[in-house]
Amino acid sequence: MDVTFVTSEGTFNYRVCAVIIHDNHLLAMQDERSPYYYLPGGRVHLGETLESAMHREMREELGFSGLILRPLWLCENFFVEDVNRQHYHELCLYYLLEADAELLARGRRFESTEGKHHHVFEWLPFDQVKSAYLYPLFIKERIDRLPEHLELITQIEN
Numbered sequence: 001m002d003v004t005f006v007t008s009e010g011t012f013n014y015r016v017c018a019v020i021i022h023d024n025h026l027l028a029m030q031d032e033r034s035p036y037y038y039l040p041g042g043r044v045h046l047g048e049t050l051e052s053a054m055h056r057e058m059r060e061e062l063g064f065s066g067l068i069l070r071p072l073w074l075c076e077n078f079f080v081e082d083v084n085r086q087h088y089h090e091l092c093l094y095y096l097l098e099a100d101a102e103l104l105a106r107g108r109r110f111e112s113t114e115g116k117h118h119h120v121f122e123w124l125p126f127d128q129v130k131s132a133y134l135y136p137l138f139i140k141e142r143i144d145r146l147p148e149h150l151e152l153i154t155q156i157e158n
Helices: 050-062 138-142
Strands: 004-007 010-022 025-031 034-038 041-043 067-080 087-098 109-114 117-125 151-156
Touching: 010 050, 041 050, 050 067, 050 087, 050 109, 067 138
Parallel strands: 010 087, 067 151
Antiparallel strands: 004 010, 010 025, 010 041, 025 034, 025 117, 067 087, 109 117
């Protein structure tokens, strides 16, 4: 069971996301539901550790577990989703992961299927990240200066 719940005032999500960087490129994704880029990851299950959730999400979306290097950001984000216009309150832990040779061999742009969802992954150059239609917004400002220690971010995108 995902740690998410819907109320009349909005949806709460508890998530993990992967920041995977290679040669000043960030791995971002899109799917059939969203016109914007976002980072690989997903909702944490009840009773699941954050690291376990990160590994599970990477296996489901990318077919690899991913070596976690360190946590980067814990972001409390308040936003209205562009497609469904729902209000969200989200807590997400962003981990820096190392890309393995198999992931890099897939090329600059590649696709995968997870259940009924079709994902398109793309390695975005840092200078393109800053102008891309990408969420969350704070990634655009911080991608080229990753913290050495966990940072807390509160972002209000409403």
